[in-house]
Each structure stands twice: as structure tokens, then as C-alpha cells.
Amino acid sequence: MLLPEILQKLNQQIEVEFYSSNLYLQMASWCEANNYTGSASFLSEHADEEMSHMRRIFDYINDTGGQALIPQLEQPPYEYDSLLEVYEAIYTHECYVTTTINELVATTTTSNDYSTLNFLQWYVAEQHEEENLFMGIVERIKMVDGSKLGILMIDKELSASALTRASSLSE
């Protein structure tokens, strides 16, 4: 059985992960419209990953005697000046997601809810990976210093990365 405070925070995290999925899908759409087709596939794939993050929490709540709630979500931003701005916004967003996971972990420790603490360890590791991934992309785009060719090459590599991730998920 989940304590009310933990249940409320897990439901808030469902909202965060759901919004992340919508945000990345919207960014994928901007990328497609602006001919960054590699990033469009990469971010579309990433939007699916965020939905799977949401579903893990959804299932955990329902498996633990609570009721998962589907949130009402804000429309994500859909205008960006550059591909760099898109990836900087993702990195900032992932840092925010990390703070929400950390707050949730802190609440489980003060409430002695070791089952939920154990469940959240996967998210702690995932946030470390995601911050690292997006910080790396931001740094690489900055390295080419606005070169269109350089940005297009990075975009192409991201497309290959989406294909690799998709095939490893289906194995």
C-alpha cells in the first residue's frame, strides 16, 4: 500500500514523464519541418521512451494498490531558432526531471518506503544517462560553431543512433 504523499508524488511524476514525451514529439515535428530528419527520428524515438517511463510508474502505482491518474497537460513549445536551441532545451528539461526524481527519492527515504525507493533506482540511473547524452549533443553542436555542414553531419549521426536504439529495444 502506498502512503498518500508517495502516491501523490508518483502521480506528479507520471505528469512529468508524459509531458516529456509530448515535448520531444513536438520537437521531432519542428525538426522534420526544418529538415533535420535525423533529429526528427531520434526525438520521435525518445518520445516513445518517455512514454515507457510514464508506463512504468503507472503500472507500479496500480500494482501497489493505488490509482494512477492521467494528467491534463500543457501544450509544449513548438517554435525554436535553431537545432542547438532544441537540444539545450532538452538538456535543461532533463535536469529538471532529475530534480523531480531526486525529490521523490528523498520522500521515500524519509517515509521508510523502501519498495518505492528500490523501484526508483532505475530512474536515478536513467537520469544520469540522459543528462550525459544530451549534454554531449549540445557540446558537439557547439563545437562546429554554427557550420551548417557540421550541424547536418551531427543530425545524420543522430538518425543512426535512433535506428540503433530502436533495434536494441526490439531485441
Ligand code: FEO
Ligand atoms: Fe524520463 Fe528523460 O526523463
